[in-house]
Amino acid sequence: AQTVTQSQPEMSVQEAETVTLSCTYDTSESDYYLFWYKQPPSRQMILVIRQEAYKQQNATENRFSVNFQKAAKSFSLKISDSQLGDAAMYFCAEGMGGADGLTFGKGTHLIIQP
Amino acid sequence: SQTIHQWPATLVQPVGSPLSLECTVEGTSNPNLYWYRQAAGRGLQLLFYSVGIGQISSEVPQNLSASRPQDRQFILSSKKLLLSDSGFYLCAWMQGFVTEAFFGQGTRLTVV
Numbered sequence: 001a002q003t004v005t006q007s008q009p010e011m012s013v014q015e016a017e018t019v020t021l022s023c024t025y026d027t028s029e030s031d032y033y034l035f036w037y038k039q040p041p042s043r044q045m046i047l048v049i050r051q052e053a054y055k056q057q058n059a060t061e062n063r064f065s066v067n068f069q070k071a072a073k074s075f076s077l078k079i080s081d082s083q084l085g086d087a088a089m090y091f092c093a094e095g096m097g098g099a100d101g102l103t104f105g106k107g108t109h110l111i112i113q114p
Numbered sequence: 115s116q117t118i119h120q121w122p123a124t125l126v127q128p129v130g131s132p133l134s135l136e137c138t139v140e141g142t143s144n145p146n147l148y149w150y151r152q153a154a155g156r157g158l159q160l161l162f163y164s165v166g167i168g169q170i171s172s173e174v175p176q177n178l179s180a181s182r183p184q185d186r187q188f189i190l191s192s193k194k195l196l197l198s199d200s201g202f203y204l205c206a207w208m209q210g211f212v213t214e215a216f217f218g219q220g221t222r223l224t225v226v
Contacts, residue, residue, distance in 0.1 A: 009155075035214060043202060045217035091157060093215075097208040099171060101148045102215050104158040 002027045004094050006105035013082050014113045020067075021077045021108045023092030032096050034068065034075045039089040039107070048090070051075065079110075087112045116141035120205045120218030127225055133178075133192035135221050137205030140186065145207040147188040148215065149180055152202040164188060200225045 004025045013019040025034070036048040051059045051068050058066050063083075067076045075094075079086055089109055095102035120137045127133060139145050146165055150158040162180035163171045170180050177196050181189045188205060205218040 004157075033214070043220050043222075045204065045206075045215075045220075047214050050214055093158075097146055097215070099163055101146075101150075101160045101163060101206070101208070102158075103160075104150075106155060106157040 002029075002094055002100065002103040004092050004103050004105040006092055006108050008108045009106070010109040010111065012111040012113060013079075015082055015084060017082055018078060018080045019082055019110065021079075021090055021092075021110070023075045023077070023105055025073050025075060025092070025094045025103075027073075027094055029096065032094055034066075035093040035102065036064070036066070036075075036077045037091045037093060037104075038086075039091065040087075045091075049077065082112050084112050084114060086110060116207075116216065118205065118207055118216055118218045120221060122221060123219060124222045125224070127195050127223065129197055129225055130194045133190070133195050133199070133223070135190040135203055135205075135223075137188040137190075137218055138186055139188075139207050142186070142207070142209060144185060145209055147182065148206045148208070149188065149190050150204040150206060152204060152220075158204065162190070195225045197225050199223065 006023050032053045034051040038046045038048050049059050049061045049064050058068050063080045065078045089107045091107045092105040093102040117140045149161040152158050160173045164182045178192050203221045206215040208215050
């Protein structure tokens, strides 16, 4: 069974600084996708960034980028120039859909200090 | 564009009462549909999965059931709620084995 581990229950960063959220996963699949979702206080799940496992190039979306280490099964999220609106729960997820859907980690609560 | 609707947003129900949460998807056909439960500190737990009308797979044994009476409608039910059923429930859809899950706005269920 797939597992996703987020070892940081909570992180705090000063506004405008950079923060990295950690995620490791375990899967027996050779082809899969990795995701970071943001859940603000409204609790709406919002996709932040997506990485296809067969692509070696790290995905980037504006201030958000990932460090994907396939051999180590590591998928960290870097947020540059942190903004107050980045404050939320962040969930790492892995999967291909189908019967298993996506497997989620327990989340990291990100606090942005003004 | 595709949208997903989930209701109600909040619900307070007494122990032993029935439950019905509804989710509908617009703008796509034959989606894979999912019910997740989010408990504090435990991430999202997959409860049910459906690939088509009348086809339901359960991931964990529990007091809940799911049904898919129409292609784009997914319902989460219970005949008698337990205190442990309290939580935040999320409906999601994915198009086959494609790239990401799209979520509804969720239902906060409190069983008292």
